[in-house]
Amino acid sequence: MATATQRFSARGVPIGKRWVRLVVFALGAVLAFPGYGVCQVITNASDGTLAAVLAFGTLTPGSSTTPTGTSVQFRLRDNNAAGYHLNAQLTSFTVTPTAPVAGGNTIASSDVGVGITSIVAAGNVLTPRTDTITPGFNYNPATMSSPSGLTPYLGAASGSARLSDLAVSTKILSGPKIANNQNLNPNNFLTVTMTFGVLPQYFTPATFSAVITLTIANGP
Amino acid sequence: MKNARLALTIIALVALSQVAMAQTSGIITLNATVPDAFSFTNTSNGSIGTVTVNLGSLAVPLSPAMVTDASTILRLRSNKAYKVMAAASAPGAPSGTPDGGDTMLLKDIGFGITAIGNNGTGNLATGQTNTIATNQDYTGGNWPPAVPADGLTPFGAVANKGSLNEVASSTQILSGSRISKRGNVVTTDNYITITLGFAVLPQYFTPDTGFTTNVTLTMSLP
Numbered sequence: 201m202a203t204a205t206q207r208f209s210a211r212g213v214p215i216g217k218r219w220v221r222l223v224v225f226a227l228g229a230v231l232a233f234p235g236y237g238v239c240q241v242i243t244n245a246s247d248g249t250l251a252a253v254l255a256f257g258t259l260t261p262g263s264s265t266t267p268t269g270t271s272v273q274f275r276l277r278d279n280n281a282a283g284y285h286l287n288a289q290l291t292s293f294t295v296t297p298t299a300p301v302a303g304g305n306t307i308a309s310s311d312v313g314v315g316i317t318s319i320v321a322a323g324n325v326l327t328p329r330t331d332t333i334t335p336g337f338n339y340n341p342a343t344m345s346s347p348s349g350l351t352p353y354l355g356a357a358s359g360s361a362r363l364s365d366l367a368v369s370t371k372i373l374s375g376p377k378i379a380n381n382q383n384l385n386p387n388n389f390l391t392v393t394m395t396f397g398v399l400p401q402y403f404t405p406a407t408f409s410a411v412i413t414l415t416i417a418n419g420p
Numbered sequence: 421m422k423n424a425r426l427a428l429t430i431i432a433l434v435a436l437s438q439v440a441m442a443q444t445s446g447i448i449t450l451n452a453t454v455p456d457a458f459s460f461t462n463t464s465n466g467s468i469g470t471v472t473v474n475l476g477s478l479a480v481p482l483s484p485a486m487v488t489d490a491s492t493i494l495r496l497r498s499n500k501a502y503k504v505m506a507a508a509s510a511p512g513a514p515s516g517t518p519d520g521g522d523t524m525l526l527k528d529i530g531f532g533i534t535a536i537g538n539n540g541t542g543n544l545a546t547g548q549t550n551t552i553a554t555n556q557d558y559t560g561g562n563w564p565p566a567v568p569a570d571g572l573t574p575f576g577a578v579a580n581k582g583s584l585n586e587v588a589s590s591t592q593i594l595s596g597s598r599i600s601k602r603g604n605v606v607t608t609d610n611y612i613t614i615t616l617g618f619a620v621l622p623q624y625f626t627p628d629t630g631f632t633t634n635v636t637l638t639m640s641l642p
Contacts, residue, residue: 242446250446258453261604263465272448299500302598303546307454349607396450402499402600402610403454410450
């Protein structure tokens with residue numbers, strides 16, 4: 201008998217019913233406050249973890265006035281009524297010189313351009329919509345012209361963002377709710393293409409590696 | 421009741437797993453290599469390819485005069501210390517017969533660097549320096565070579581009077597520190613220029629209508 205008594209709450213409500221109430225309350229809370237909880241997903245173009253490795257290769261200086269470019273595509277999902285924003289941060293920029301600097305310049309994060317070159321909505325994405333690329337990131341670093349043979353990127357404030365603009369977490373893209381759910385199905389995402397560029401120059405011989413972290417979150 | 425609770429638990433776990441597995445961040449890694457880089461170009465930043473220096477007909481004038489050419493100007497760029505090697509090929513047999521006389525050889529043709537310059541230092545490596553091999557150093561008032569009083573070839577393995585014979589096998593004629601601070605081959609102020617000089621004193625050498633030598637220049641690590 202004592203065991204049967206413990207299945208009732210202090211108010212005399214059966215515990216099973218209380219459990220149902222809690223679930224209903226939680227669902228109600230999620231519906232009432234859609235800005236709370238995780239409602240965004242970022243994946244690679246195969247819906248897997250985004251951990252892309254892009255190789256510029258060997259940057260031999262020549263007579264070209266157009267940078268070398270490389271791109272990555274990823275998918276954004278969001279079912280938050282307040283929309284989403286995508287932040288980027290240069291979490292590391294490691295240069296390992298293989299020769300003395302000897303009075304020259306070594307490649308720096310300010311020599312690498314970064315921009316968003318395409319946003320494509322899948323079939324079930326909510327429309328009409330306006331996704332906003334942060335000024336300075338709305339360009340293609342691989343098609344810039346550099347008649348001087350020097351780095352053509354002037355910085356986000358001047359319309360041509362570079363990795364040095366991402367020294368702190370920086371919003372690069374935002375927009376309204378993408379779809380009614382954020383599950384990994386084939387029609388509810390934006391495909392974003394992010395492009396990087398660098399003009400091969402007589403920089404100090406070196407290898408370098410840059411790591412950029414992208415984070416999607418609620419709200420504009 | 422148990423079935424209902426089990427169903428609710430499963431629903432809750434599925435919902436939680438959706439939250440737990442939600443991926444809200446990603447990583448992009450960029451890799452690249454900046455290689456050792458050296459280049460020769462002409463004054464239009466184009467490939468040098470083959471430059472032909474024609475000293476013309478070396479007839480012996482009544483008044484000895486040096487025949488010279490210093491029209492070959494090259495631009496050099498590098499992102500580390502460098503050296504320039506030169507190698508002259510042996511000329512073929514003369515078209516005429518020596519008849520006991522001398523035939524013009526590599527040692528009769530003066531060869532060296534007559535000038536080093538730049539087009540501003542804006543993108544030249546800070547503290548950039550160059551060293552010309554002593555024999556091939558025709559800078560500092562040593563060009564054009566003076567006409568000797570005896571009318572004979574003044575060139576040889578001596579300071580400021582080097583000949584092509586000193587580079588008959590690949591020989592260093594120039595070295596220096598890193599040249600370019602940055603920029604590429606179209607940048608207007610990240611290079612040095614060198615002017616190559618060739619000189620010969622016309623003499624009564626064996627007639628030869630086809631004297632030719634090829635001088636190959638190579639730029640590389642010291």
